[in-house]
Amino acid sequence: MQSRQQHDTSSHHHAADAPSDLVYDGLHVQLKPTPFLTRSLALAVDYGILYIVSIAALLIAMFAIFGSLASWTYLVESRGFEGDTARSIAVLIVAFLLLGGMMVLTHGYFIYFEYKKNGQTPGKKIFGLKVVTIDGTPLSFGKCMMRETLRYVDTMLILPGLLSFLLTQKKQRLGDLLAGTMVSYSQHDSQETDYLYVKQSTYLYLQEVLHPEPVPESDMREYLTFAYQEFILGGRDERHHVRREHWEKLARQYVPESIFKNLDQLTTLLFFAEYCQQTLNRIT
Amino acid sequence: MVQTYDNPDMKTEAFGSTRLAADGFQLDAPAARVPGGFWRRLVAAMIDSATYSVLSFPVTFLFGFAMGVSGVLSGTDPHNTTIAALLTVGSYLISFAIAFLYYGWFYKNKGATPGKMLMRLRIARADTGTNLTYWRAFGRETLGKILSSIVLCIGFLLVVFRQDKRALHDLLFNTQVTYEPK
Numbered sequence: 183m184q185s186r187q188q189h190d191t192s193s194h195h196h197a198a199d200a201p202s203d204l205v206y207d208g209l210h211v212q213l214k215p216t217p218f219l220t221r222s223l224a225l226a227v228d229y230g231i232l233y234i235v236s237i238a239a240l241l242i243a244m245f246a247i248f249g250s251l252a253s254w255t256y257l258v259e260s261r262g263f264e265g266d267t268a269r270s271i272a273v274l275i276v277a278f279l280l281l282g283g284m285m286v287l288t289h290g291y292f293i294y295f296e297y298k299k300n301g302q303t304p305g306k307k308i309f310g311l312k313v314v315t316i317d318g319t320p321l322s323f324g325k326c327m328m329r330e331t332l333r334y335v336d337t338m339l340i341l342p343g344l345l346s347f348l349l350t351q352k353k354q355r356l357g358d359l360l361a362g363t364m365v366s367y368s369q370h371d372s373q374e375t376d377y378l379y380v381k382q383s384t385y386l387y388l389q390e391v392l393h394p395e396p397v398p399e400s401d402m403r404e405y406l407t408f409a410y411q412e413f414i415l416g417g418r419d420e421r422h423h424v425r426r427e428h429w430e431k432l433a434r435q436y437v438p439e440s441i442f443k444n445l446d447q448l449t450t451l452l453f454f455a456e457y458c459q460q461t462l463n464r465i466t
Numbered sequence: 467m468v469q470t471y472d473n474p475d476m477k478t479e480a481f482g483s484t485r486l487a488a489d490g491f492q493l494d495a496p497a498a499r500v501p502g503g504f505w506r507r508l509v510a511a512m513i514d515s516a517t518y519s520v521l522s523f524p525v526t527f528l529f530g531f532a533m534g535v536s537g538v539l540s541g542t543d544p545h546n547t548t549i550a551a552l553l554t555v556g557s558y559l560i561s562f563a564i565a566f567l568y569y570g571w572f573y574k575n576k577g578a579t580p581g582k583m584l585m586r587l588r589i590a591r592a593d594t595g596t597n598l599t600y601w602r603a604f605g606r607e608t609l610g611k612i613l614s615s616i617v618l619c620i621g622f623l624l625v626v627f628r629q630d631k632r633a634l635h636d637l638l639f640n641t642q643v644t645y646e647p648k
Contacts, residue, residue, distance in 0.1 A: 226521050227513070229516075229517075229520045230513050230580070234513055234516050308580055375578070380496075403593075406594040409595070413496055414595055415498065416498030446492040448494075459595065
């Protein structure tokens, strides 16, 4: 964790990752632009969700589609077209309706989440990304529409969007440039769910003031075998209750005695569990 | 005295940076998680496979294109089959590599793939609760799931019948999927 923080501060000096200075209501705010890979991943997740939803919608709408084909053919025939021509026209009409439906679904998804859900589609949310305006005003419906319209240029032709992303300091695609928006990235938000026992901010703070001593890997595993069962799985395994004193002793060994005395016992146990968890996740 | 601490930037003002600042710090036990249920995990797996196919689309597309071109250029030439076989093997290898990176990176670093994150699920080693390694993740997703699906997907259905909701691939690779209720 220490090294991550250091990396965080050092990257501030790096020109390519320079955060953008923005002024919101007189407050000076720094926003970090999103790296390319993270943004692509978020987009892939959003497209993955849309893929599943549209297949489900198609399966459900299958009967409606075939049903409407017959009635469209009937309607076109009643306008004086012959059999085969009428059927072709009806197929075209249904195809356009399907295409229209898919477009409404795809663009509706992005516009709904970006406009109504604080600039975050589900894909963006899990990676800590957010669409924000450059001037700090709330994200308007028009701006969302603008981003969506330009998506065709940005993703289908690929090159313009990529070039604009690489060349602008705030890493904006063409849609962002024209709408006056950018996609900001928060490392803190994206790492919020990495913590099991203690909230991220609490953990980072406690780690700074407690300075636990280095713990052998086997002891960390042994301690976590207790902590995971007890705190995360809800202590269903009765055997661990009996041995709780043993686990406490283990935690006591590595968290300084004075701190252990001053701190609430449960707090120390939870913090030590998170410390082992984070350390093990990093080294294995 | 109970102090709450939420914003990492507040620490210097609120507590100073001495060791004693931890005095009176009191945390509640985290809400216990429950084993991840069948439907929730199914939806997560669907989102993941869709995301995986979106991510591997460029590679699949390129290989398909190359196979088409090689077929057109060499016509009925018997050498063509060698090229086609090589391309097929290559595309399989690259698909496996993408799966290795996708599941490996997310299981190792986040404890959940995007689909699992969206469904509030988390995957961990069943004994210590730590994140999976790349190879454990890869084994679970390939060998484990193939074994689970062999006899009428009975391995997946174990989720429904077991109390800890572990499927065959969870048992084989010692993993536990948990759900965090809001």
